[in-house]
Amino acid sequence: MHAKNTVRYFLVIIAVILFSFFSNDFNLINVQSTAIVTAIAIDRENEEFSISAQIAIPAAKSSSGKSDSQGQSGGSGGGNGSFASIEGKGGTIAQAIEAINGKTGWYPKLVFCRLLILGQSLCESNVFDALDYFLRGEYVAHDCLLAAAEGKASEILAAKTPLGSTSSLAIEKVLSDQAMRVGASLPNTLREFSISYFSAAKSGYMPIVKKEKEGEDEIVSASETALFIAGKQIGKLDKRETFALACIKTPLRLAGYSVENEGASNTLTVKNNRRKLKFFVDGDQPKMEIKLTMYAGIADVSKSMPVEDIADIGDLPKGVLSVASEQLKAQLNGLIEKCRALSFDAFDAIGKLQKYEHKHFSTLKDSLIERMQVSLTVDFEGIR
Amino acid sequence: MKKQAPKSLTNKNNGTTINARQLSLFLAFFLPVGKILELPSLLARGAGGDLLLPAFLGSLLEFAALCALLLFAARSEQSVFERLENAVGKWAARALYGLYAAYLLCSSALPILDLEKFSHAAFSDTEPTFFSFTPFFILSGFICTKAFKSIGRCSDLSPALFLIPFLGLILLSVSEADFSSLLPLFEKPFSSSAKTLLHALPHFPAGGLLLPLMSGYKYEKGDAKKVLPAFGVGSLLFWVFLAVFYSVYGTTAAREHYALAKIAQYFPALNWIGRIDLLLVYTLTIQLFFFTALPLQLCTHCVCKTLEKPWQVLVSAALNLALFFAVLFLNRHYDNIYEFFTRSLWWVFLIFSTVLPLCAPLLAIKKGGGKASTKAKKEETQCTQKTP
Numbered sequence: 001m002h003a004k005n006t007v008r009y010f011l012v013i014i015a016v017i018l019f020s021f022f023s024n025d026f027n028l029i030n031v032q033s034t035a036i037v038t039a040i041a042i043d044r045e046n047e048e049f050s051i052s053a054q055i056a057i058p059a060a061k062s063s064s065g066k067s068d069s070q071g072q073s074g075g076s077g078g079g080n081g082s083f084a085s086i087e088g089k090g091g092t093i094a095q096a097i098e099a100i101n102g103k104t105g106w107y108p109k110l111v112f113c114r115l116l117i118l119g120q121s122l123c124e125s126n127v128f129d130a131l132d133y134f135l136r137g138e139y140v141a142h143d144c145l146l147a148a149a150e151g152k153a154s155e156i157l158a159a160k161t162p163l164g165s166t167s168s169l170a171i172e173k174v175l176s177d178q179a180m181r182v183g184a185s186l187p188n189t190l191r192e193f194s195i196s197y198f199s200a201a202k203s204g205y206m207p208i209v210k211k212e213k214e215g216e217d218e219i220v221s222a223s224e225t226a227l228f229i230a231g232k233q234i235g236k237l238d239k240r241e242t243f244a245l246a247c248i249k250t251p252l253r254l255a256g257y258s259v260e261n262e263g264a265s266n267t268l269t270v271k272n273n274r275r276k277l278k279f280f281v282d283g284d285q286p287k288m289e290i291k292l293t294m295y296a297g298i299a300d301v302s303k304s305m306p307v308e309d310i311a312d313i314g315d316l317p318k319g320v321l322s323v324a325s326e327q328l329k330a331q332l333n334g335l336i337e338k339c340r341a342l343s344f345d346a347f348d349a350i351g352k353l354q355k356y357e358h359k360h361f362s363t364l365k366d367s368l369i370e371r372m373q374v375s376l377t378v379d380f381e382g383i384r
Numbered sequence: 385m386k387k388q389a390p391k392s393l394t395n396k397n398n399g400t401t402i403n404a405r406q407l408s409l410f411l412a413f414f415l416p417v418g419k420i421l422e423l424p425s426l427l428a429r430g431a432g433g434d435l436l437l438p439a440f441l442g443s444l445l446e447f448a449a450l451c452a453l454l455l456f457a458a459r460s461e462q463s464v465f466e467r468l469e470n471a472v473g474k475w476a477a478r479a480l481y482g483l484y485a486a487y488l489l490c491s492s493a494l495p496i497l498d499l500e501k502f503s504h505a506a507f508s509d510t511e512p513t514f515f516s517f518t519p520f521f522i523l524s525g526f527i528c529t530k531a532f533k534s535i536g537r538c539s540d541l542s543p544a545l546f547l548i549p550f551l552g553l554i555l556l557s558v559s560e561a562d563f564s565s566l567l568p569l570f571e572k573p574f575s576s577s578a579k580t581l582l583h584a585l586p587h588f589p590a591g592g593l594l595l596p597l598m599s600g601y602k603y604e605k606g607d608a609k610k611v612l613p614a615f616g617v618g619s620l621l622f623w624v625f626l627a628v629f630y631s632v633y634g635t636t637a638a639r640e641h642y643a644l645a646k647i648a649q650y651f652p653a654l655n656w657i658g659r660i661d662l663l664l665v666y667t668l669t670i671q672l673f674f675f676t677a678l679p680l681q682l683c684t685h686c687v688c689k690t691l692e693k694p695w696q697v698l699v700s701a702a703l704n705l706a707l708f709f710a711v712l713f714l715n716r717h718y719d720n721i722y723e724f725f726t727r728s729l730w731w732v733f734l735i736f737s738t739v740l741p742l743c744a745p746l747l748a749i750k751k752g753g754g755k756a757s758t759k760a761k762k763e764e765t766q767c768t769q770k771t772p
Contacts, residue, residue: 013526135639138505143650177652191636191650198635355567 035106039168041153043119408614430580449591463599528700561631
């Protein structure tokens, strides 16, 4: 009798739970009334934030395979839907996003937002005036890419690029992991940038995206890097300095590196890079030892060579490795001095001081970058 | 230590008992699930990279309470409540049941609020209505009508429900973890860690849960060798989770609520294949539902004992309905409630989850004898062995 009743209780409970569950449409969102934001550009105009959101408009495919709806407000069509760019303004980012909701009737959904572009005007003040909104929200992906715009962020997001139908997707490509592995850019995510902002060094970086003329078309490049201290941009690294920092910061794969040797231009393929950073305090003198080993083969030489010399990519022209080592060492030294002048902690020295030499932390943290002696060893080794 | 009674009698799970294996599994794989939701961000907020220290101290308090309760169980055939009834009187036992019922009801508020917020944040893309959380109270109402045997059975299932998704989440997280974030050790003063622990005491509920739960547990010789290491395993898993969580989020860990759902989300492949880690989170959430209902289940038991009536169904319905409306109201004052429980009421949690369990062995001391009379125990065992 007892067991029979238990089964009845179970059935009643299951029925009630299923009713509650189904009555809520599985908690799904009606995509027709939701703005799926894929990228946001943020500019600051005086005390007001101006945001431009690129919104994906889902559309059903017709039997002919064409999209049933087209983009609005300057959106670009194609694929299974289209994208629209909507602008909103407000005293806070939340207010600006609410303005988009008010304009379109769509509830902006940020969970698929993969890119935040910060305008130059915003980067001159503390960018976390804007970024705090994204850190607070539980419905925002914190691994979205961050980029600083040269000029207005909204103009970058509105760029018409031949590399993709949607500018945000084209920008994501130049900030991808693949771009990072070849040393073409130094992408950073909201999470990583925030961790460095809240650390003792407060030093962070993000790539600069800018429009470049390519014939009649415009392309978006991200080969330069903006440097930030306490959320404010304090300088930038050019393309060669960005590559030098990438050699220390990231694992490189198939990165191209060109050097002049014996009157010919040689392009090496860096297949791997081994990075060793050692920080210590000797007496009261902070020191950092950087050992960088680049494993490279030859990709191309501007002068033709005998067939036996091009048979093996590991068989490099004589002297090219030492020239490459000297050239990269000079670039790295230039980078170190630039960072020293800007008091920018490029190699997380302050973090290392805090973690491994904590007894010196309070006395050295403010003058560390200026006082730190850096010894640099760069070697290129041939690899097939 | 008392003489071992025949297993056929004491191991029999007749609906009111929980055996050593189940207790061990409960401590190793059931209890930790409640600590990996909101506690990691709470500890990171107070102690930063030193969050393992208050976590260790909290586990130490729980361990001390567990040792005291095991010692009591080893010395007495009766539960704490029965012992109190014999020593002081029926009213004292009923008063203790009543106090624990009130404590368990209050201590269930934070986990329920956390679970509600977590389920909305993890499984929805925007803010859903509160009523999508209603099924929890139906499930809880059902669980509360069940005897302690159901807790034992949940514990039996816990290795599969907890360990596999837990290890899966840890494996997905490790690639993004920078363990040097935990350095330097002991950067903050000890007082900071101690203060953090006091404010996090509602999240170390083992003593408060075990005291009523162990009234359905009969100690057998050698049980301590199983139960205590099992608690160590549970604590170790909790510490590993904390270390990985802080290593993934570093200085931003304090603001990363619901660590359980977030720890593995940066695994690189998830960008391409989608949030498959949520399958692991779903599995852990099933256990989290049962863990969150546990204080209410024990509360129902305590209320029935206080009233001396077998009204589990009625009490369960009343409790869950009341909680449903309470949470509906408290939900709007989440921060105030959290502040009130963690900043003002920490001493209540200290008393019920640590001090009272630590006092339990005092009840097992017989007048003039110290330990329970060995002779009486021998006679009792002989009688039991003669029983066919």
